[in-house]
Amino acid sequence: RPASLLLTARYIPVGRVAVNMTAGATGFPARRFVPLAVLLGVFIDAVLVRALRARARRQAAGALAPTTGAALLHREIGEVEAG
Numbered sequence: 001r002p003a004s005l006l007l008t009a010r011y012i013p014v015g016r017v018a019v020n021m022t023a024g025a026t027g028f029p030a031r032r033f034v035p036l037a038v039l040l041g042v043f044i045d046a047v048l049v050r051a052l053r054a055r056a057r058r059q060a061a062g063a064l065a066p067t068t069g070a071a072l073l074h075r076e077i078g079e080v081e082a083g
Contacts, residue, residue, distance in 0.1 A: 006040055
């Protein structure tokens, strides 16, 4: 279960170092370790980028949306807020 070990270790402090050292000490084949570690890194990066872009889109849409409630009422009847 090297994939689950690599994925779990990324979220534990000093886990990356420990996994690398353990893989080397136990003779885990580099042909399996390197592609697995790279693919997990690319996958995690893609998920984070997608989530951050969606968050930015939601925030931008919220900034462009018309205000509601008391602020809108004040604007419609011509009242000016202090400040």
